[in-house]
Amino acid sequence: MEWLQNPLVMAGVAIAVALGGILTTCAYLILLERKLSAWMQDRLGPNRVGPAGLLQPLADGAKLILKEDVIPGHVNKFLFILGPALSVFTTMLAFAVVPFGPVSHEPGQFPFVIAPGIDLGIVFIFAVTSLSVYSIILGGWASNNKYSALGSLRASAQVVSYEIPLGMSVVGIALLHSSMSLEKILLQQAEMGFLGWNIWYQPVACLIFFTAALAESNRLPFDLTECEQELVGGFHTEYSAMKWAMFFLGEYTHVITISFLTSVLFLGGWHFPFIAEANSAYAGAWAVKVAVLLFKVSCMIVLIQMLRWTIPRFRFDQLMSLAWKGLIPMATANVLIVMCVLEFQLPRLWLLPLSLLLFVAVGLIGTQASLPAGATTVRRKKTAVPAVAAAHH
Amino acid sequence: MPINANDVEWVEEPAMNFWESTFLPAIFGGLQITGSHITDGKTVTHQYPEEKPVLPQHYRGVHRLNKDEAGRVKCVACMMCATACPAHCIYITAAEAPKNEPLWNGRDKFPMSFVLDELKCIYCGMCEEACPCDAIELTHIYDLTGASREEMLFNKEKLLSVYDQTKDNPVDPVRTGRGRLSGCSEFVSLPTVGPATQVKPEDRAAKSATPGVIH
Numbered sequence: 001m002e003w004l005q006n007p008l009v010m011a012g013v014a015i016a017v018a019l020g021g022i023l024t025t026c027a028y029l030i031l032l033e034r035k036l037s038a039w040m041q042d043r044l045g046p047n048r049v050g051p052a053g054l055l056q057p058l059a060d061g062a063k064l065i066l067k068e069d070v071i072p073g074h075v076n077k078f079l080f081i082l083g084p085a086l087s088v089f090t091t092m093l094a095f096a097v098v099p100f101g102p103v104s105h106e107p108g109q110f111p112f113v114i115a116p117g118i119d120l121g122i123v124f125i126f127a128v129t130s131l132s133v134y135s136i137i138l139g140g141w142a143s144n145n146k147y148s149a150l151g152s153l154r155a156s157a158q159v160v161s162y163e164i165p166l167g168m169s170v171v172g173i174a175l176l177h178s179s180m181s182l183e184k185i186l187l188q189q190a191e192m193g194f195l196g197w198n199i200w201y202q203p204v205a206c207l208i209f210f211t212a213a214l215a216e217s218n219r220l221p222f223d224l225t226e227c228e229q230e231l232v233g234g235f236h237t238e239y240s241a242m243k244w245a246m247f248f249l250g251e252y253t254h255v256i257t258i259s260f261l262t263s264v265l266f267l268g269g270w271h272f273p274f275i276a277e278a279n280s281a282y283a284g285a286w287a288v289k290v291a292v293l294l295f296k297v298s299c300m301i302v303l304i305q306m307l308r309w310t311i312p313r314f315r316f317d318q319l320m321s322l323a324w325k326g327l328i329p330m331a332t333a334n335v336l337i338v339m340c341v342l343e344f345q346l347p348r349l350w351l352l353p354l355s356l357l358l359f360v361a362v363g364l365i366g367t368q369a370s371l372p373a374g375a376t377t378v379r380r381k382k383t384a385v386p387a388v389a390a391a392h393h
Numbered sequence: 394m395p396i397n398a399n400d401v402e403w404v405e406e407p408a409m410n411f412w413e414s415t416f417l418p419a420i421f422g423g424l425q426i427t428g429s430h431i432t433d434g435k436t437v438t439h440q441y442p443e444e445k446p447v448l449p450q451h452y453r454g455v456h457r458l459n460k461d462e463a464g465r466v467k468c469v470a471c472m473m474c475a476t477a478c479p480a481h482c483i484y485i486t487a488a489e490a491p492k493n494e495p496l497w498n499g500r501d502k503f504p505m506s507f508v509l510d511e512l513k514c515i516y517c518g519m520c521e522e523a524c525p526c527d528a529i530e531l532t533h534i535y536d537l538t539g540a541s542r543e544e545m546l547f548n549k550e551k552l553l554s555v556y557d558q559t560k561d562n563p564v565d566p567v568r569t570g571r572g573r574l575s576g577c578s579e580f581v582s583l584p585t586v587g588p589a590t591q592v593k594p595e596d597r598a599a600k601s602a603t604p605g606v607i608h
Contacts, residue, residue, distance in 0.1 A: 040427045044436050306424055310426075366415070367408075367409060
C-alpha cells in the first residue's frame with residue numbers, strides 16, 4: 001500500500017468525502033427546512049415524493065437541472081455567470097480547513113480535514129468566506145436591474161459591517177489558545193475536558209460569532225439582500241434554474257460551515273465527556289468522534305433554521321446599529337478582557353463572570369441609549385404636539 | 394385637506410427595559426413557541442385527493458337535469474333558467490313533444506337541445522331557483538376538469554348523466570329551490586340545510602321552516 005502514503009491520495013479522498021457530504025447535506029437541509037417550517041405552521045410539508053417526502057431533494061434537483069436557464073438580454077453575461085460560480089466556489093473553498101472529525105497527520109490515514117496543518121485556518125476561512133459577498137455583488141450588479149442592485153448594495157454594507165465583529169470575536173480564542181489553527185484549538189479543548197470548551201470562557205464571543213456569522217451567510221433574520229417584500233428577489237431576481245440553485249447551494253454550504261465553526265471553536269468539536277475524550281483509543285473511537293461532531297453541527301443547523309422561522313427580519317438601520325453600536329464594541333471589550341486575564345495571569349475561570357458582566361454592561365448601556373433624551377423624567381405633553389407637528393410639515 | 398395638527402397624536406415608542414434591549418427573551422420566547430408547534434404533531438392540512446372536503450349542504454357545483462318517473466327529462470323548455478341566467482350560459486332549443494309516442498304522453502314541450510357552458514357559468518344557482526318544475530339543479534360535484542372548451546359545453550345527455558351519477562348521493566337529494574320537496578323526490582323530509590353564514594335570530598331566514606332557506 002505504498003501509494004496510500006502519498007498525501008495527495010488522502011487529500012483527494014477527503015475532498016471527495018467532504019464534497020459529496022456537503023452536496024447531499026445541502027439538498028437534505030432544504031427538505032429539513034421545508035419540513036421544519038411546515039411543522040411550525042401546523043402543516044405537513046413535502047410528503048409526496050418517496051416515503052415521507054424523502055426523495056423530494058432528488059426531484060427538486062432534477063427539476064432545477066432540466067429547467068430552462070434564462071440569461072436575460074440586458075445583463076452583463078460574463079459577470080452574470082461568474083456570480084453564482086463564485087458563490088459555490090468560495091463557500092466550498094472555506095470548508096478546506098474545517099476539521100470534520102479527529103484530525104490525523106499520519107501518512108496513510110484518513111485526515112478528516114481537506115488541508116491538514118494550516119496554521120492560519122481561521123484567517124483563511126474569514127478571507128475566503130468574505131469573498132462570497134462578491135458573488136452577490138456581481139450577481140446583483142450584472143443583472144442590470146435596480147432591485148438586484150439595491151440588494152447587492154445592502155449585501156456589501158452588511159457583510160463589511162459584520163466582518164468586524166466576526167473577526168474580533170475569534171481573536172479572544174486565538175489569544176487563549178495561542179493558535180489560529182482550528183485543529184489545534186479543537187485538540188486543546190478536548191485535552192482540557194468538558195470544562196475546556198470555549199463556551200465557558202467566551203460565552204459572549206460565542207453569541208457575537210454566531211450572530212455575525214448568521215449575518216455573513218445572509219440568512220434570516222439578516223437576509224435583507226433578498227427580502228421579497230421590498231426587493232422582489234434581491235440579487236437573484238434575474239436568475240433561474242441551476243444558476244439560481246447555485247446561490248442557494250452556496251448559502252446552505254455557508255450554513256454548514258458556520259455550524260462546523262461554532263461547534264469546533266466554542267463547543268469542543270468532537271469532544272464529549274466519557275464517550276469521546278482526547279485519549280479515547282477504543283475500536284471505532286473515530287466513528288464516535290465524528291458522530292459527536294456531526295450531532296453538534298446538526299443541532300446548530302436546526303437552531304439556525306428554527307431562528308429563520310422565529311424572528312422577523314431586521315430593518316436596515318437596526319441591522320447597522322446592531323453591528324456598529326452593539327456587536328463591535330462588545331467584541332472589542334471582550335478581546336480586552338482576554339488580554340487582561342492573560343497579561344495578569346489570572347485563572348482562566350475569571351473569563352466567565354467577566355464576560356457575563358460585559359454582557360450586562362452592554363445591555364444596560366443599550367437600555368439607557370434607546371431612551372429619547374429627557375424621556376426618563378418627562379413624557380412629551382399633548383400641548384406640545386402642534387409645534388412638533390408643524391415642524392414635520 | 395391637510396390634517397389638523399390637533400388631530401394628530403404622536404405616539405412615543407415604548408422604552409425597552411434591560412432584558413428587552415438584549416433581544417434574548419424575545420428570541421427564546423419565539424423559539425419556545427415555534428418549538429412547541431414542531432413537537433405537538435398537530436396539522437391542519439387536508440390530504441386532498443385522498444381526503445375529500447366536507448362541503449356545506451347548499452354548495453353549488455356542476456349542474457344536472459333531473460328525470461321524472463318515466464325517465465324523461467323533466468325540463469319543459471320554458472326558458473325560465475336561460476332568462477334568469479346572469480351569465481347567459483344556457484342555450485335551449487325547444488321542440489313540440491311527439492303526440493303519438495306514448496313516452497311523451499301528457500307533455501307538450503321538451504328541450505330538443507339543452508347546452509350549458511360550464512366555463513361561462515358563475516354557479517350562482519339562479520337557474521335552479523327560476524325552474525318551475527325542479528328540472529335543473531346544482532350538485533356537489535366541484536372537481537370539474539376538461540381538456541378542451543368544447544368538452545365543457547355540457548349537452549342534454551351529459552347533464553342527464555350527471556343526474557344518474559348524483560341522484561343517490563345523500564348530499565344531492567332531488568329537492569326544490571324553495572325549501573319544499575318536489576313530487577319526484579324519494580325523500581320524505583328535506584335534509585337540514587345549514588346556512589352559509591351565521592344567521593341572526595331576527596333574520597327572516599332564521600324563521601323559516603327549514604333554517605337557512607328563505608321561503
